[in-house]
Each structure stands twice: as C-alpha cells, then as structure tokens.
Amino acid sequence: MKTSSSRQCPSALRAKLAGVxxxxxxxxxxxxxxxxxxxxxFTAVDGISFSVASGESFGLLGPNGAGKSTxxxxxxxxxxxxxxxxxxxxxxxxxxxxxxxxxxxVIPQQDNLDEELTVRENIIMYGxxxxxxxxxxxxxxxxxxEFAQLTRKASSRVEDLSGGMKRRLTIARALVNDPDILxxxxxxxGLDPQARHVLWDRLFRLRERGTTLVLTTHHMEEAEQLxxxxxxxxxxxxxxxxxxQGLIRExxxxxxxxxxxxxxxxxxxxxxxxxxxxxxxxxxxxxxxxPDRLLxxxxxxxxxxxxxxxxxxxxxxxxxxxxxxxxxxxxxxGRTLVD
Amino acid sequence: MTERPVxxxxxxxxxAADKDALGRAAxxxxxxxxxxxVLRSMRAYASVILFxxxxxxxxxxxxxxxxxxxxxxxxxxxxEYGADSYLMYIAPGILAATLMMSGAIEMTFPVMEGFKWxxxxxxxxxxxxxxRQIAAxxxxxxxxxxxxxxxxxxxxxxxxxxxxSPWAFLQVLTASMGGxxxxxxxxxxxxALRDDRxxxxxxxxxxxxxxxxFSGTFYPLTNLPxxxxxxxxLSPLWHANELGRVLSFGQPTxxxxxxxxxxxxxxxxxxxxxxxxxxxxxxxxxxxWRGRVPGWRGRQA
Numbered sequence: 260m261k262t263s264s265s266r267q268c269p270s271a272l273r274a275k276l277a278g279v280x281x282x283x284x285x286x287x288x289x290x291x292x293x294x295x296x297x298x299x300x301f302t303a304v305d306g307i308s309f310s311v312a313s314g315e316s317f318g319l320l321g322p323n324g325a326g327k328s329t330x331x332x333x334x335x336x337x338x339x340x341x342x343x344x345x346x347x348x349x350x351x352x353x354x355x356x357x358x359x360x361x362x363x364x365v366i367p368q369q370d371n372l373d374e375e376l377t378v379r380e381n382i383i384m385y386g387x388x389x390x391x392x393x394x395x396x397x398x399x400x401x402x403x404x405e406f407a408q409l410t411r412k413a414s415s416r417v418e419d420l421s422g423g424m425k426r427r428l429t430i431a432r433a434l435v436n437d438p439d440i441l442x443x444x445x446x447x448x449g450l451d452p453q454a455r456h457v458l459w460d461r462l463f464r465l466r467e468r469g470t471t472l473v474l475t476t477h478h479m480e481e482a483e484q485l486x487x488x489x490x491x492x493x494x495x496x497x498x499x500x501x502x503x504q505g506l507i508r509e510x511x512x513x514x515x516x517x518x519x520x521x522x523x524x525x526x527x528x529x530x531x532x533x534x535x536x537x538x539x540x541x542x543x544x545x546x547x548x549x550p551d552r553l554l555x556x557x558x559x560x561x562x563x564x565x566x567x568x569x570x571x572x573x574x575x576x577x578x579x580x581x582x583x584x585x586x587x588x589x590x591x592x593g594r595t596l597v598d
Numbered sequence: 599m600t601e602r603p604v605x606x607x608x609x610x611x612x613x614a615a616d617k618d619a620l621g622r623a624a625x626x627x628x629x630x631x632x633x634x635x636v637l638r639s640m641r642a643y644a645s646v647i648l649f650x651x652x653x654x655x656x657x658x659x660x661x662x663x664x665x666x667x668x669x670x671x672x673x674x675x676x677x678e679y680g681a682d683s684y685l686m687y688i689a690p691g692i693l694a695a696t697l698m699m700s701g702a703i704e705m706t707f708p709v710m711e712g713f714k715w716x717x718x719x720x721x722x723x724x725x726x727x728x729x730r731q732i733a734a735x736x737x738x739x740x741x742x743x744x745x746x747x748x749x750x751x752x753x754x755x756x757x758x759x760x761x762x763s764p765w766a767f768l769q770v771l772t773a774s775m776g777g778x779x780x781x782x783x784x785x786x787x788x789x790a791l792r793d794d795r796x797x798x799x800x801x802x803x804x805x806x807x808x809x810x811x812f813s814g815t816f817y818p819l820t821n822l823p824x825x826x827x828x829x830x831x832l833s834p835l836w837h838a839n840e841l842g843r844v845l846s847f848g849q850p851t852x853x854x855x856x857x858x859x860x861x862x863x864x865x866x867x868x869x870x871x872x873x874x875x876x877x878x879x880x881x882x883x884x885x886x887w888r889g890r891v892p893g894w895r896g897r898q899a
Contacts, residue, residue: 337723339884348617353884357628357726358621365724371717375642384638388631388725390623395613433724437614 286349288313288440288471294343296329303329305495316472318486326495327475331444336360348439364438368445370425372417379413386435407431423454443474459484479584498591510590511582512544514560518553518574624726632735651750658692680849689760690842691815694773698835701781702806704740706798709788729882733874744774762847769842775863776838782870789877809833837862
C-alpha cells in the first residue's frame with residue numbers, strides 16, 4: 260500500500276479545512292483544483308474545480324465541445340493537464356498513471372470491443388490487461404455477464420450484438436477490476452430509448468451498490484436519473500453546480516409553458532406576453548424565445564396559459580411541463596443542449 | 599428432492615482488491631499482457647498462418663526446385679557459394695522473404711486496426727498498460743509469430759532434404775531479424791497515419807515487392823549492376839538472406855561482412871523500435887494525438 264502522504268487532499272482543499280486533521284476526512288475519490296487544458300491557442304478546460312466523494316454519482320453536463328470529455332481524459336490518466344492540480348483515488352493521474360488506471364473502470368464514448376472475440380472472451384482478455392489470473396477471470400466473467408444481462412450471449416461474437424448489448428458489455432468489461440471509480444463518457448448516446456432505459460437500470464444498480472460513478476452527458480434525462488450531483492459545463496468552465504433538483508429550483512421555475520404561435524411571430528409575441536404574465540399569482544419569471552417555440556417560465560403554468568387565453572391569443576399548440584435541466588442549461592448559457 | 603447445500607462465498611480475497619498490486623503487475627509484466635492479447639487475435643486466423651507456413655515452402659520447392667531449378671541448375675554450379683543445388687541456395691532467401699512479407703502484414707493492418715478501425719489500442723490505454731508496453735506487446739507477438747512460422751517452414755524444408763544440417767535452424771533468428779528490421783520502420787509509419795487511404799497496399803506493392811525481387815533472394819546480388827546492388831545493400835532482406843546462407847550451408851563470407859550484416863539489422867531494429875515507441879507514446883500517452891508526432895517532419899494528412 261502507498262503511504263498516506265500520497266493520498267492527501269489537494270493543497271487548496273486542505274487549506275479550507277485548516278485545523279482539521281487529515282485523518283478526519285476520507286480523501287475524496289476525485290479532487291480537481293483549477294484544472295486547465297490547452298491545445299495550442301484553444302482552451303478546452305478553463306480552470307474548473309470540483310470534488311467527487313467516494314460512492315457519489317457525479318455528472319458533467321454540457322453541450323458537445325464543452326470540455327467534458329477532455330476533463331474525463333484527465334481523470335482517466337490518459338491526458339495531461341496544462342495547469343491545476345488533481346488527485347484520483349488519492350493519486351496524481353499524471354505522475355502515477357498506471358496506478359490510477361488500475362483503480363478505474365472506463366466506458367469510452369466510442370465502443371472499442373474486440374469484435375473478433377466472443378462476449379465472454381472480451382471480458383477475460385480485458386481482465387488480462389490488469390494482470391488478473393485467468394482462473395479468477397472465468398468466474399468473474401460469468402458474474403459480470405449476469406449483471407449485464409448478457410449470459411445468453413456469452414458465446415456470441417461481439418459483431419452480432421445490438422448497440423445496447425455492446426454498451427452493456429463495455430460496462431461489464433470496465434467492471435472486471437472491481438474499479439473504485441467508474442468513468443462513463445456519454446454512456447447512452449446513440450441508443451434507442453428502450454436500450455437506454457435498460458442501461459440506466461444497470462447503472463442505477465451500480466450506484467446503489469456504492470460504486471463511484473462519474474459521467475458526462477448532454478442528455479438531460481440521463482443526468483436527472485443517474486446523478487446525485489452535477490456540474491454544468493460550458494466553454495470549459497463550470498456554470499453551476501448542485502443536485503438536479505437543486506439546480507432546477509435555483510435556476511428555473513417549477514413549471515414551463517411551451518407555446519407555438521407559428522414561425523416568425525415568436526419573438527414579437529414574447530415582448531407582448533411578458534407584461535401580461537407578470538403577476539404574483541402566476542409566479543412568472545421570464546420567457547425564452549427558441550426558433551420554433553416560446554418557453555414561459557412560471558410557477559403555475561396553467562394559470563399563465565389561462566391568462567394568455569383571456570387576452571384572446573390562441574397559440575397553435577401549448578404544453579405544460581415541469582422544469583428540467585434543459586431549462587437550467589438554457590437559462591445559464593442562453594443555448595439549448597442538443598442542437 | 600435433496601436440498602442443495604449453500605456454497606459459502608470464496609473466503610480468499612479477490613485478486614482485484616489490491617489495486618497497488620495490479621499497477622505493479624502491469625509495470626513488470628505489462629508487455630506480456632499485450633503480447634497475449636495480440637497473439638489471441640492472431641489465433642482467429644491461426645489456421646491460415648499454419649497453412650501458409652507449411653504450404654509456402656512446398657510451393658517454392660516445387661516451383662523453384664523442380665521448375666526454375668531444373669533450368670538454372672543445369673549449367674550453373676552453386677559450389678562457390680557452398681550450396682549443393684539452386685534450391686538449397688535460395689531456401690534461406692525464401693524464408694527471410696516470407697517473414698518480411700508476413701511482417702509487412704502483421705505490422706500494418708493490425709496497427710491501423712488498433713488505432714482506427716477497431717480502436718483496440720484505446721481499450722488497452724485505459725488499463726494500467728503504458729503506450730510503450732502496448733507497442734512492445736504488439737512487436738513481441740509478431741516475433742512469436744515469426745519464430746513459429748519459420749520453425750514450421752524449416753521443418754518442411756528439412757523433410758524435403760533442402761537443409762544441409764540442423765544448424766540451419768539458427769536462421770530462424772536472422773530471418774526474424776530481417777522481418778523486424780523492415781517491419782518496425784513500416785509499423786512506425788503506419789502508426790503515424792490517421793487513415794489508411796490505400797497506403798498500406800502501396801507499401802506492399804512498392805516497398806515489399808521490390809525488396810523481395812532486388813535483395814538477392816533468387817540470385818546473388820553481385821549479378822546486378824552496381825547501382826541496383828547498392829539498393830540491395832540498404833535492404834534488410836539482403837542482409838538477412840546472406841546471414842541465412844552462412845548459417846544454412848556455410849556460404850563463404852568474410853567475418854567483417856558477417857558483422858556488418860548483423861549490425862545493420864540490429865541498428866535498423868533498434869531505430870525502428872525507438873520510433874515506434876515515440877509514435878505510440880504520442881498517440882496513446884498524455885499528449886494527445888493531434889495528427890502530428892513531436893519532432894516528426896510535417897503534418898500528417
């Protein structure tokens with residue numbers, strides 16, 4: 260085992276906890292301070308700080324190109340940082356890459372399974388990269404295939420699997436070394452809704468078992484389902500941090516009224532509607548204008564719609580829904596997540 | 599019905615529990631883990647490899663020994679080279695050329711597969727293995743394949759009475775060195791490519807094939823005009839051929855030339871290996887691949 264000195268919190272965090280002995284706090288699974296990553300002139304990650312407690316499920320939410328994947332690569336000890344400090348499982352991923360990677364399970368954005376091998380052999384072969392004995396791996400593979408609901412496919416070749424099955428196999432494979440931290444980069448991107456829900460169910464089980472999960476996503480529902488806490492990242496910076504519900508409470512109203520008046524009329528109507536809706540009973544906050552629709556943020560969207568009807572305006576369609584992280588993101592960045 | 603006894607959970611701790619040990623194991627034996635992985639994927643076409651290593655020499659024996667050999671052998675004596683027959687003369691060359699060609703396969707397509715087509719290298723990258731170990735594992739697997747292939751090849755040759763003595767088996771080493779001396783630079787080149795775009799096929803046609811024909815495989819290099827001879831001097835295959843002939847039937851060769859042959863191959867292998875390491879580290883290490891190897895001329899398309 261490493262000495263405790265190499266497992267301490269980063270200095271800035273320690274300073275915050277001055278006076279409290281180190282031993283009083285278990286070191287976080289991941290701690291990043293002022294993390295910066297530049298590629299030439301381009302700053303992919305621009306000074307972000309966060310920490311993930313052991314057993315927590317933590318999300319990085321943001322649009323494509325926000326710096327989520329780069330941050331993940333730095334955590335995964337496959338990318339260097341330009342500046343800042345970071346510990347993963349108490350170790351510096353840049354200096355102790357192999358030791359850090361021994362503690363991680365990585366589910367990459369793009370599947371990189373071995374298509375020539377069978378489902379079972381994929382897990383065993385991957386376990387061999389960690390130097391795990393073959394005898395152990397044969398029983399471990401059974402256990403993981405059971406977990407990934409792939410037992411019946413154990414002897415199939417990977418190329419015969421569906422997209423959802425491949426993702427589940429990738430997850431099973433990443434669990435072969437009993438990782439302390441599981442990193443998932445866009446785990447369900449490109450899957451159909453049914454496959455996505457099966458996958459979420461598996462990941463939720465891992466979360467219940469106490470596995471530390473860190474995932475990037477631009478999928479709101481995924482973040483809401485899986486993350487206890489998340490950071491919203493845009494342009495390499497943290498826009499907000501909190502639990503999904505907390506973020507919604509803080510940055511949005513309880514309900515949203517979606518209105519379509521037909522193209523071209525949206526922004527004009529937004530200006531007209533604002534004074535109409537400004538009323539304590541409605542709990543109106545603001546209107547966002549999207550190319551195809553208006554989003555009116557209000558505590559009581561039903562009342563807002565009635566008010567609009569009472570002025571004689573008839574939207575082509577109207578929809579009342581609860582606020583989601585999508586709205587938080589829109590509020591914070593002025594952009595929608597998925598374009 | 600009898601009640602099935604509940605099997606107690608394994609008492610011994612899981613080998614995955616001690617993460618420090620996993621990291622240490624990889625730093626000591628990581629190359630082996632990768633070698634195993636590459637060999638295992640070769641197993642998918644093991645029957646083809648085995649067939650080739652048995653059938654290839656037989657085809658050559660028939661074509662060159664009976665066909666071309668009958669023609670060449672009548673008026674020509676190979677005694678000055680120490681060989682009893684034309685077939686015996688070319689056998690070491692055929693072995694070395696065969697390994698060169700299989701090297702040009704095993705060190706090109708699977709490399710592109712690892713980086714681009716199936717991204718298997720990126721799966722390995724996420725484990726405790728280092729980029730150098732990933733490269734070295736691939737190279738070691740190719741070495742194993744070379745050794746097995748040439749051992750089978752020579753056994754067939756022995757059975758047909760083409761080898762003068764069992765000492766000829768030592769050319770397993772020189773032929774493998776020849777395969778690496780050309781294969782490693784090609785591997786480095788392919789690893790630095792973002793896309794294949796037909797360039798691997800181009801290498802086969804315009805590097806491997808000419809070397810096969812102009813490296814003194816089927817005739818002494820001195821038969822060629824001097825400018826073409828000089829081309830042959832650069833060819834790792836020629837050096838492997840000549841070393842093979844010394845080992846196989848004791849072709850008279852000055853000692854200094856033997857040293858030059860061996861040194862040339864060793865230098866090419868070391869240089870090639872270093873460049874391969876550098877490219878793999880650039881692509882799989884901390885400084886991400888951005889289409890360029892540090893210190894490498896120009897930008898890859």
